[in-house]
Amino acid sequence: xxxxxxxxxxxxxKDRQENFHGAQLLYVGWDQHLMFxxxxxxxxxxxxxFGDVVEKALPPxxxxxxxxxxxxxxxxxxxxxGKPWTPDFNKSLAENGLxxxxxxxxxxxxxxxxKGSST
Amino acid sequence: xxxxxxxxxxxxxxxGLMTRGLGWDTTYQPMDKVFPYDKFxxxxxxxxEKWEDPFRLTMDAYWKYQAExxxxxxxxxxxxxxxxxxxxxTDARYINTLKLFLTGIxxxxxxxxxxxxxxxxxxxxxGPRVACQMxxxxxIRHAQTQIHSMSNYNKYYNGLHAPRHMLDRVWYLSVPxxxxxxxxxxxxxxxxxxxxxxxxxxLTNLLFVPFVxxxxxxxxxxxxxxxxxxxxxxxxxxxLGLECIKFLLEQDPDNxxxxxxWIDKWTWRxxxxxxxxxxxxxxxxxxxxxxxxxxxxxxxxxxxxxxxxDLARYGIKVPECVNQTFEDKEHISHQAWATFYQxxxxxxxxxxxxxxxxxxxxxxxxxxxFDKYYRPRFEYWAEQHKAGNRFYNNTLPMLCQVCQIPxxxxxxxxxxxxxxxxxxxxxxxxxxCSDHCKHIFEHEPEKYVQAWLPVxxxxxxxxxxxxxxxxxxxxxxxxxxLEYYHINHGxxxxxxxxxxxxxxxxAWRQQATKN
Numbered sequence: 001x002x003x004x005x006x007x008x009x010x011x012x013x014k015d016r017q018e019n020f021h022g023a024q025l026l027y028v029g030w031d032q033h034l035m036f037x038x039x040x041x042x043x044x045x046x047x048x049x050f051g052d053v054v055e056k057a058l059p060p061x062x063x064x065x066x067x068x069x070x071x072x073x074x075x076x077x078x079x080x081x082g083k084p085w086t087p088d089f090n091k092s093l094a095e096n097g098l099x100x101x102x103x104x105x106x107x108x109x110x111x112x113x114x115k116g117s118s119t
Numbered sequence: 120x121x122x123x124x125x126x127x128x129x130x131x132x133x134x135g136l137m138t139r140g141l142g143w144d145t146t147y148q149p150m151d152k153v154f155p156y157d158k159f160x161x162x163x164x165x166x167x168e169k170w171e172d173p174f175r176l177t178m179d180a181y182w183k184y185q186a187e188x189x190x191x192x193x194x195x196x197x198x199x200x201x202x203x204x205x206x207x208x209t210d211a212r213y214i215n216t217l218k219l220f221l222t223g224i225x226x227x228x229x230x231x232x233x234x235x236x237x238x239x240x241x242x243x244x245x246g247p248r249v250a251c252q253m254x255x256x257x258x259i260r261h262a263q264t265q266i267h268s269m270s271n272y273n274k275y276y277n278g279l280h281a282p283r284h285m286l287d288r289v290w291y292l293s294v295p296x297x298x299x300x301x302x303x304x305x306x307x308x309x310x311x312x313x314x315x316x317x318x319x320x321x322l323t324n325l326l327f328v329p330f331v332x333x334x335x336x337x338x339x340x341x342x343x344x345x346x347x348x349x350x351x352x353x354x355x356x357x358x359l360g361l362e363c364i365k366f367l368l369e370q371d372p373d374n375x376x377x378x379x380x381w382i383d384k385w386t387w388r389x390x391x392x393x394x395x396x397x398x399x400x401x402x403x404x405x406x407x408x409x410x411x412x413x414x415x416x417x418x419x420x421x422x423x424x425x426x427x428x429d430l431a432r433y434g435i436k437v438p439e440c441v442n443q444t445f446e447d448k449e450h451i452s453h454q455a456w457a458t459f460y461q462x463x464x465x466x467x468x469x470x471x472x473x474x475x476x477x478x479x480x481x482x483x484x485x486x487x488x489f490d491k492y493y494r495p496r497f498e499y500w501a502e503q504h505k506a507g508n509r510f511y512n513n514t515l516p517m518l519c520q521v522c523q524i525p526x527x528x529x530x531x532x533x534x535x536x537x538x539x540x541x542x543x544x545x546x547x548x549x550x551x552c553s554d555h556c557k558h559i560f561e562h563e564p565e566k567y568v569q570a571w572l573p574v575x576x577x578x579x580x581x582x583x584x585x586x587x588x589x590x591x592x593x594x595x596x597x598x599x600x601l602e603y604y605h606i607n608h609g610x611x612x613x614x615x616x617x618x619x620x621x622x623x624x625x626a627w628r629q630q631a632t633k634n
Contacts, residue, residue, distance in 0.1 A: 003564070004160055004305065004306060004563065011569040014568065015547075025578070029526075032535050034492075035496060038518075038525035038526040039539075040514045040515065040517065041517045041574050082539060101547070101549075103548075115499075117492060117495040117496065118492070118534075119499065
């Protein structure tokens with residue numbers, strides 16, 4: 001049973017995409033960089049170019065980290081829902097197949113965090 | 120003529136008349152209609168008379184005991200307030216633990232009151248009904264005495280002004296709030312296992328002992344006294360929880376798997392909520408009582424093991440999630456403080472980095488983890504702060520759908536990697552901090568799809584003051600959200616060093632001790 005209740009019951013999905021005024025949610029985490037305590041949650045239009053996410057939205061979010069400026073994005077490895085994934089920077093989120101509440105992680109080999117502590 | 124003197128009632132007779140004797144079976148309406156909620160969870164009760172009340176407390180005696188405790192408590196609270204007791208605490212950082220308590224815990228006492236009042240009404244057995252009624256009154260008393268004893272601090276310090284308002288809105292308070300909302304929207308038996316057993320019996324020592332001893336160690340007589348005043352009630356609550364679980368298990372063998380699932384669920388939900396207490400113990404008390412890890416070992420591992428050994432004869436097993444807690448106890452307090460430190464703009468209390476000697480204390484208490492994983496992070500932040508570049512994270516975090524904590528917990532076996540779990544339900548994705556939160560969701564997805572996740576609510580535009588136009592040019596979301604939270608930006612929040620609380624406390628203490 002999908003819920004214990006006194007009669008058949010359907011819950012209201014609080015976070016369906018139409019509640020976000022045209023945006024969809026995208027979660028982004030930087031692996032082995034725990035200075036940022038948790039992955040970030042962003043509301044982006046599905047038409048947004050993926051390159052703009054990396055070039056415009058990520059710097060204010062991750063830029064405090066001294067290694068962020070050193071990232072070579074051509075070598076960054078991406079994971080979507082934990083599986084290897086290759087973005088096309090010139091295509092939109094939708095064209096890249098990203099749906100509402102998808103989660104991306106990126107790995108930056110060679111960058112090991114503050115004093116190598118994965119911070 | 121001889122007077123016929125009626126014999127005074129014995130305790131047992133009195134108890135019988137004042138509890139069991141007050142119940143009756145309805146005749147105008149079927150019992151199932153009068154008590155509609157005590158069957159749908161699948162729990163089978165054959166004989167409510169088998170309920171044993173270990174305390175045999177009757178209402179008249181209850182009032183007498185409680186009134187006596189109230190008189191003592193308020194005498195001490197008054198003395199504390201009249202003597203400016205707040206200036207006797209170790210330093211003003213301590214007061215932030217009270218803010219956390221007042222916003223995160225006291226409103227839950229009130230929720231516990233509502234829950235027990237509700238459940239007391241729904242049980243058709245009169246024994247548990249009376250016991251729940253007393254606990255409901257205890258809980259509202261706890262909420263009141265906590266608010267009264269902390270209200271004195273509200274006259275002098277920031278961030279204590281709106282606990283009830285904040286509970287329904289502020290991002291981190293959705294963690295304790297959703298915990299109780301989950302319990303109170305379940306059936307009456309799950310509530311009893313969730314709050315009566317898992318919370319009151321298994322976990323309450325980890326909540327009260329750290330706060331109350333923390334108060335004692337840091338010179339806060341007021342908070343210490345309400346703790347002691349609640350303590351004798353807690354003993355009764357623990358016994359009620361334990362009696363309830365034994366009663367359910369003895370009534371029918373089919374109850375065992377249901378009860379086991381509830382114990383698994385609520386032990387995990389409870390340990391997640393207690394992350395806040397861990398952080399308080401290790402980082403917020405200027406004078407520490409013991410480390411979170413030590414408290415966990417004493418109050419959970421040792422006491423909890425004894426309890427589960429006792430329940431083994433009914434077929435109850437130690438919840439699987441306990442294995443993860445053996446590892447988590449070395450990490451969660453540091454991970455939580457790192458989170459509050461960086462999101463310090465959006466909390467109603469101050470945050471800071473531990474001083475060098477406090478970091479050494481943490482190294483000593485956490486020899487396996489602190490220096491390796493957390494010290495470099497904290498020293499870096501402390502250096503940056505000194506250089507005028509104090510870290511504030513201004514981008515909202517991803518949250519767990521069930522415990523609602525930001526996804527700050529690391530992968531079991533790898534403290535360098537955030538733990539990600541997800542599932543699809545009705546073509547919608549849901550994310551979790553752990554296998555255990557994921558399992559809870561998967562068992563009752565229709566419940567948790569409704570979670571009011573603060574980050575998502577902000578993005579949906581539901582967390583601004585009424586009349587706000589988020590599409591207006593130059594709109595800044597953070598100040599609007601803080602206004603909605605009733606957090607006064609620059610006074611209640613941000614760094615402790617240089618805060619109004621810190622300055623005032625120092626100035627007032629100087630006045631009190633010097634000419």
